Amino acid sequence: MDKNNTQTNSFSLSNDKVSVAILLIPALIFCTIFIFIPAIGTIVGSFYSYSLTSMNNWKWVGFGNYVKATQDEYFWVALKNNFIIVFASIVLQVGVGTILAAILDRGIKHGKVIFRTIIFTPMVISSVAVSLIWLIIYDPNVGILNAIFKSIGLPTPSKGWLGDPNISIWMIMITAAWQNTGFMMVLILAGLQSVSKEVYDAAEIDGATGVKAFWYITLPMIRNVLIVAILITTIGAFKVFEFIFVFTGGGPANATQVLGTYIYLQAFNLLHMGYANAISVILLIIALFLGWLQLTSSRKA
Amino acid sequence: MTRFKLANLIAYGFVSLFSIYVLMPIIVMVLTTFKSKREIFLEPLGLPSQFGLSSFEKALSVGLGSFMLNSLIVSFFAVFLIVTISGMAAYVLSRIDFKINKFVYLLIVAGFAIPPAAVLVPLYTMVSNLNLLNSLFGVIMPLTAFGIPFTVILFYAFFLDFPKEVEEAATIDGCTKLQIFFRIIVPLSGPVIASAAIFQTVWIWNEFLLALIMLTSDDFKTLPIGLLKLRGEWTSDWGAIMAGLTIAVIPVLIVFLIFQKYFVRSLAGLGK
Numbered sequence: 001m002d003k004n005n006t007q008t009n010s011f012s013l014s015n016d017k018v019s020v021a022i023l024l025i026p027a028l029i030f031c032t033i034f035i036f037i038p039a040i041g042t043i044v045g046s047f048y049s050y051s052l053t054s055m056n057n058w059k060w061v062g063f064g065n066y067v068k069a070t071q072d073e074y075f076w077v078a079l080k081n082n083f084i085i086v087f088a089s090i091v092l093q094v095g096v097g098t099i100l101a102a103i104l105d106r107g108i109k110h111g112k113v114i115f116r117t118i119i120f121t122p123m124v125i126s127s128v129a130v131s132l133i134w135l136i137i138y139d140p141n142v143g144i145l146n147a148i149f150k151s152i153g154l155p156t157p158s159k160g161w162l163g164d165p166n167i168s169i170w171m172i173m174i175t176a177a178w179q180n181t182g183f184m185m186v187l188i189l190a191g192l193q194s195v196s197k198e199v200y201d202a203a204e205i206d207g208a209t210g211v212k213a214f215w216y217i218t219l220p221m222i223r224n225v226l227i228v229a230i231l232i233t234t235i236g237a238f239k240v241f242e243f244i245f246v247f248t249g250g251g252p253a254n255a256t257q258v259l260g261t262y263i264y265l266q267a268f269n270l271l272h273m274g275y276a277n278a279i280s281v282i283l284l285i286i287a288l289f290l291g292w293l294q295l296t297s298s299r300k301a
Numbered sequence: 302m303t304r305f306k307l308a309n310l311i312a313y314g315f316v317s318l319f320s321i322y323v324l325m326p327i328i329v330m331v332l333t334t335f336k337s338k339r340e341i342f343l344e345p346l347g348l349p350s351q352f353g354l355s356s357f358e359k360a361l362s363v364g365l366g367s368f369m370l371n372s373l374i375v376s377f378f379a380v381f382l383i384v385t386i387s388g389m390a391a392y393v394l395s396r397i398d399f400k401i402n403k404f405v406y407l408l409i410v411a412g413f414a415i416p417p418a419a420v421l422v423p424l425y426t427m428v429s430n431l432n433l434l435n436s437l438f439g440v441i442m443p444l445t446a447f448g449i450p451f452t453v454i455l456f457y458a459f460f461l462d463f464p465k466e467v468e469e470a471a472t473i474d475g476c477t478k479l480q481i482f483f484r485i486i487v488p489l490s491g492p493v494i495a496s497a498a499i500f501q502t503v504w505i506w507n508e509f510l511l512a513l514i515m516l517t518s519d520d521f522k523t524l525p526i527g528l529l530k531l532r533g534e535w536t537s538d539w540g541a542i543m544a545g546l547t548i549a550v551i552p553v554l555i556v557f558l559i560f561q562k563y564f565v566r567s568l569a570g571l572g573k
Contacts, residue, residue, distance in 0.1 A: 016478045018479075019477045019479035019482075020397060022389075023389040023478065023479065024393045027390035030386060030445055030446040030449055031408065031409070031450065033442075034427075034442060034443040036411075037423070039415055041426070042422065042423055045423060096319070100319060104316065107308075107309075108309070108313055115317075117558070117561050118324060119316075119323055120561070120565060122323060124556075125507075126506065126525045127525075128507075130326075133327070133546055133550075136330075136543065139539075141342065142345050143345060144325075144345050144346055146345070147346050178322065178323065178326070181319075182323070211308075235414070239416045242525075245509075246529070260418040264510075264514075267422050273422050277422050280419045283416065283418060283419045284420075288414050288415070290414060292414075294414075295410050
């Protein structure tokens with residue numbers, strides 16, 4: 001979004017303060033009470049030790065919770081998993097989404113709307129429902145994934161698709177890609193459709209067609225849309241919660257935790273509110289950094 | 302020429318395979334609903350031999366109807382509040398030009414970046430202290446707040462491109478900004494209001510984390526939280542679980558198919 005300061009402004013603020021206040025204040029009140037004050041509360045609370053059951057019994061621990069995080073093996077596992085999910089999501093969702101968008105834009109003539117509608121569909125289904133649907137597909141007893149693997153003679157994992165963390169993290173990625181790739185496709189398709197026909201005509205004269213034209217001409221032209229797509233995917237990857245909550249609950253032995261589920265575990269299962277706040281602050285810093293990146297990149301656009 | 306045909310084949314092949322990957326779980330969900338327990342275990346890849354409806358009865362017995370009603374109430378009020386409040390704020394931000402504007406804008410972007418998980422504990426404490434746990438109001442308020450920043454950004458971009466002549470004329474006629482907004486801007490903002498409402502409805506209808514910590518009583522659970530109860534109640538009765546999911550998912554899919562053009566349009570605008 002462009003912050004445009006050259007707009008003509010024929011209204012003077014001074015004689016319409018009341019209107020401005022009425023229009024602006026509700027948004028500020030809502031965001032302050034439910035986003036900014038809790039954000040400050042997270043930071044303050046991260047320096048204390050307390051639990052839900054002893055709400056009035058706060059104990060100052062300074063940077064103790066942060067020191068604890070650096071020494072907590074599972075915090076690092078959660079952070080690492082978030083980063084794996086970021087990179088895998090960019091490849092699977094933005095990468096495949098770009099290929100699908102390119103095919104729908106210029107690769108095929110028939111059935112564009114049908115394909116687009118089908119591939120976009122999972123976006124409107126809640127992540128909990130998506131997780132539960134995939135749970136039956138991955139199930140070792142009744143799941144079709146096992147059935148398909150067995151029917152073509154391939155081995156199936158002995159602990160099930162979700163029992164071995166080395167495998168289950170990829171099962172989580174496949175499910176996340178199932179839900180989100182269509183969104184990336186539509187986003188990138190909108191960018192592709194803004195590339196004018198003349199560009200392709202000129203490219204064809206220079207001998208660039210098909211994949212070559214896409215790689216050298218189209219991709220650089222939709223660079224900004226791709227950056228937005230990557231940032232949305234990255235932000236989304238740090239918000240991952242439902243898939244892991246439903247599939248593995250962060251287990252076995254915390255091997256599939258991400259920051260979101262680990263904060264939930266520490267706060268609402270173990271009642272380590274102060275410690276949960278410290279991990280939240282780390283998530284907050286990552287989120288604000290990504291938000292700042294998005295802002296600066298869209299200003300350049 | 303043969304090379305061209307091959308490229309064509311690969312293109313159609315790729316989108317077709319991907320479409321099968323997308324459709325397959327939905328088909329499994331619906332088919333499992335009608336299968337008998339025996340069929341589910343013995344023939345995972347088979348079709349149901351008859352269309353039994355007993356799974357639906359089991360699924361409805363966990364209270365899906367009331368979860369859905371709660372979701373409707375939460376979605377309606379939260380989306381109404383988000384769209385109204387965001388539209389008002391975005392209009393001011395797009396029309397006035399003074400120092401606080403930039404500050405407010407940065408706040409809004411920061412608010413957009415902060416995920417609910419990062420403020421979970423203080424938010425829970427606050428709602429708990431206000432005695433609003435297990436009330437729809439207690440979940441509508443924070444959800445509204447988290448929906449506002451993104452919607453302000455959406456409206457802001459739209460209002461910047463809005464022709465200013467009409468507003469200038471109205472100002473000369475002595476209208477206040479408030480009157481201009483409600484009498485001139487709102488009636489001409491149909492498309493962006495629809496986009497924002499669609500976007501937020503999908504988000505609120507599916508929101509999980511805040512509802513999970515705040516709504517623990519069955520009477521107030523929204524659909525995403527309620528769906529977990531299916532697994533709790535019918536542990537390995539996949540027919541019942543899938544029937545519940547079918548009941549929850551199919552209406553949303555129908556609404557999506559009817560309005561798919563608008564859905565796609567509202568999402569596509571994000572990249573601009």
